[in-house]
Amino acid sequence: MIDAVARIGERALGRLAGIGHGARFFARLLAVAPSALARPRLVVEQLHFIGNRSLSIIAVSGLFVGFVLGLQGYYTLQRYGSAEALGLLVALSLVRELGPVVSALLFAGRAGTSLTAEIGLMKAGEQLAAMEMMAVDPMRRVLAPRFVAAVIAMPMLAAIFSAIGIVGAWGVGVQLIGVDAGSFWSQMQSGVDVFKDVGNGVVKSVVFGFVCAFVALYVGHEARPTPEGVSRATTTTVVASSLAVLGFDFILTALMFGTD
Amino acid sequence: MPDHAPFVSIESLRFGYGPRPLLQDVTLHVPRGSVVALMGGSGSGKTTLLRLLGGQLRAQSGRVVFDGQDVGALAREALYRMRRRMGMLFQFGALFTDLSVFENVAFPLREHTRLSDRMIRDLVLMKLDAVGLRGAAGLMPSQVSGGMARRVALARAMALDPPLLMYDEPFAGLDPISLGTIAHLIRNLNDALGATSIVVTHDVPETFAIADRVYLLGEGRVVASGTPAELRASSDPYVAQFLHGARDGPVRFHQPAPSIARDLGIPS
Amino acid sequence: MNDRRMIDVLVGAFVLLGLAALLFLALKAGNLASFTIGGTYETRARFDNIGGLKVRAPVKSAGVVVGRVAGIDFDDTTYQATVRLALDGRFRFPTDSSLKILTSGLLGEQYIGLEAGAEERMLVAGDTIKLTQSAVVLENLISQFLFSRAAEGEKRP
Numbered sequence: 001m002i003d004a005v006a007r008i009g010e011r012a013l014g015r016l017a018g019i020g021h022g023a024r025f026f027a028r029l030l031a032v033a034p035s036a037l038a039r040p041r042l043v044v045e046q047l048h049f050i051g052n053r054s055l056s057i058i059a060v061s062g063l064f065v066g067f068v069l070g071l072q073g074y075y076t077l078q079r080y081g082s083a084e085a086l087g088l089l090v091a092l093s094l095v096r097e098l099g100p101v102v103s104a105l106l107f108a109g110r111a112g113t114s115l116t117a118e119i120g121l122m123k124a125g126e127q128l129a130a131m132e133m134m135a136v137d138p139m140r141r142v143l144a145p146r147f148v149a150a151v152i153a154m155p156m157l158a159a160i161f162s163a164i165g166i167v168g169a170w171g172v173g174v175q176l177i178g179v180d181a182g183s184f185w186s187q188m189q190s191g192v193d194v195f196k197d198v199g200n201g202v203v204k205s206v207v208f209g210f211v212c213a214f215v216a217l218y219v220g221h222e223a224r225p226t227p228e229g230v231s232r233a234t235t236t237t238v239v240a241s242s243l244a245v246l247g248f249d250f251i252l253t254a255l256m257f258g259t260d
Numbered sequence: 261m262p263d264h265a266p267f268v269s270i271e272s273l274r275f276g277y278g279p280r281p282l283l284q285d286v287t288l289h290v291p292r293g294s295v296v297a298l299m300g301g302s303g304s305g306k307t308t309l310l311r312l313l314g315g316q317l318r319a320q321s322g323r324v325v326f327d328g329q330d331v332g333a334l335a336r337e338a339l340y341r342m343r344r345r346m347g348m349l350f351q352f353g354a355l356f357t358d359l360s361v362f363e364n365v366a367f368p369l370r371e372h373t374r375l376s377d378r379m380i381r382d383l384v385l386m387k388l389d390a391v392g393l394r395g396a397a398g399l400m401p402s403q404v405s406g407g408m409a410r411r412v413a414l415a416r417a418m419a420l421d422p423p424l425l426m427y428d429e430p431f432a433g434l435d436p437i438s439l440g441t442i443a444h445l446i447r448n449l450n451d452a453l454g455a456t457s458i459v460v461t462h463d464v465p466e467t468f469a470i471a472d473r474v475y476l477l478g479e480g481r482v483v484a485s486g487t488p489a490e491l492r493a494s495s496d497p498y499v500a501q502f503l504h505g506a507r508d509g510p511v512r513f514h515q516p517a518p519s520i521a522r523d524l525g526i527p528s
Numbered sequence: 529m530n531d532r533r534m535i536d537v538l539v540g541a542f543v544l545l546g547l548a549a550l551l552f553l554a555l556k557a558g559n560l561a562s563f564t565i566g567g568t569y570e571t572r573a574r575f576d577n578i579g580g581l582k583v584r585a586p587v588k589s590a591g592v593v594v595g596r597v598a599g600i601d602f603d604d605t606t607y608q609a610t611v612r613l614a615l616d617g618r619f620r621f622p623t624d625s626s627l628k629i630l631t632s633g634l635l636g637e638q639y640i641g642l643e644a645g646a647e648e649r650m651l652v653a654g655d656t657i658k659l660t661q662s663a664v665v666l667e668n669l670i671s672q673f674l675f676s677r678a679a680e681g682e683k684r685p
Contacts (some may be wrong), residue, residue: 129316133346141371
């Protein structure tokens with residue numbers, strides 16, 4: 001009996017220690033991140049891997065989500081005779097929620113896992129230790145540029161997702177179904193506020209960028225240096241990033257849009 | 261001409277990854293300008309000693325002294341400055357897989373110096389030439405063989421002409437030709453650069469051919485030390501078992517276990 | 529070196545694309561374009577009841593947006609709501625213009641309708657618009673209706 005309690009206590013302490021370790025890692029990463037900007041070459045390279053390489057999945061997904069929003073939105077609004085509000089519905093859904101959240105989830109799956117695997121394999125191959133022995137801080141040289149690039153890329157990807165989604169919904173709603181083009185855009189423009197909606201969406205995607213980047217880098221760094229360890233780590237990255245993004249989305253939504 | 265004060269000194273070192281100490285009481289000295297071999301069976305703590313030397317691990321008691329500085333007492337900044345004077349060759353090379361052979365060797369130069377691209381290019385090519393791989397400069401690490409990767413890593417470790425070179429199992433898994441090449445390089449580079457080298461290995465023939473001094477580790481301590489000739493002539497059972505590769509001796513063959521009769525259920 | 533240039537170009541294109549998307553969202557989807565670049569002047573007005581009027585609600589005259597609600601305060605000496613209006617600097621209105629709180633559509637947002645007056649003098653920054661009509665509160669309307677029906681019912685027999 002005492003054994004079981006002791007074991008629970010040990011596990012709890014272990015978890016606490018893990019959280020503390022993670023927090024210190026995050027703090028160190030944040031402290032070192034600005035120095036990465038002093039080496040734009042590294043950040044640009046990472047932006048290429050993280051941003052450019054994610055473009056295709058983000059763009060295609062945005063397009064299809066736009067299509068679906070256009071269709072579903074039309075079917076629902078048309079029941080209440082408000083089909084001209086389609087533009088407004090689609091724009092708000094994308095800019096406030098779907099853009100930041102879905103692109104963050106896709107990012108976690110695509111860029112997050114490759115970051116985790118890369119860091120995990122570098123650790124397994126003793127590359128990070130070799131760098132340390134060469135008096136180069138791996139945090140500065142390897143982790144920080146990736147972190148900064150992810151934080152920059154996220155809002156861009158979210159904006160691209162939303163923009164393409166709106167165009168996709170326009171294509172389906174206006175061109176295919178025949179919703180009035182004028183009211184599609186005018187209702188959207190009068191209903192979508194730059195600061196409250198677009199701005200908050202950008203803030204969300206920046207927060208998600210921090211979250212996804214941190215999770216991917218931390219999990220990769222702490223992975224067991226075996227093939228199985230790295231594979232498990234990539235799964236952990238996707239799961240943890242996704243849950244964190246959804247959780248933060250709820251908190252941010254409540255904070256931003258709740259006070260009205 | 262070797263200096264009298266040892267370049268590297270390990271005094272009464274005690275360290276363990278868990279509750280059990282791996283190294284109990286290790287004391288050894290590395291004279292300046294010499295090639296010193298740290299030998300021992302697997303799990304004897306040889307690689308751990310290198311990590312303690314480089315400051316990647318901190319000793320639980322005892323001192324690690326590099327050129328007069330207590331490594332364990334250094335803060336991050338000072339530790340990083342100290343590491344610039346050390347070159348380490350990791351087992352299997354640890355080359356940066358996303359950089360070419362050239363860029364790998366150029367890495368320390370780019371990070372720690374403000375030399376022009378042209379100067380760096382010349383230096384890198386010279387280092388690669390010293391290890392015989394100038395022709396492989398454009399290849400990626402995945403395109404070179406194990407032996408070649410290790411030579412590239414050696415060129416990288418030497419890039420800043422460090423006074424101390426450390427080798428972690430440089431002979432592991434190499435074919436006979438590469439074995440000879442690496443051993444040859446370790447000795448010649450050490451003498452040419454006027455550096456000091458510490459080689460962690462369990463490869464007897466190659467090491468004995470190049471080392472000035474050998475330390476044999478066992479059970480967390482230095483069980484024997486001396487020149488290769490002295491060790492060959494030694495009557496210490498530990499040394500004898502190690503040098504001749506005997507199956508049983510001070511290092512037991514059988515892992516402690518209850519009698520086999522009991523395990524198989526045979527009444528005895 | 530060529531590889532590096534390629535990467536730089538691609539990343540530059542990516543960042544440009546992202547910024548373009550943001551601009552698109554801000555301009556075409558949002559209401560940034562309707563921001564007055566010429567500057568605004570602020571006037572105030574007092575209402576007994578502003579209903580559901582919110583800050584940044586439009587001020588429309590003849591159906592055209594001519595300004596925005598800049599702020600809503602409560603005056604605890606007159607127990608009225610004080611609304612600050614930011615009017616587009618391009619348009620001038622007479623000092624006897626009147627304000628009404630209207631609803632756009634049946635369930636729409638509330639906005640301020642501005643009807644120009646006849647005076648020669650124009651409103652300047654800091655002026656107060658005197659003629660205001662409060663928002664129609666649904667409950668009051670219903671109780672008014674019921675009351676008048678009850679009164680009618682009494683008159684009949």
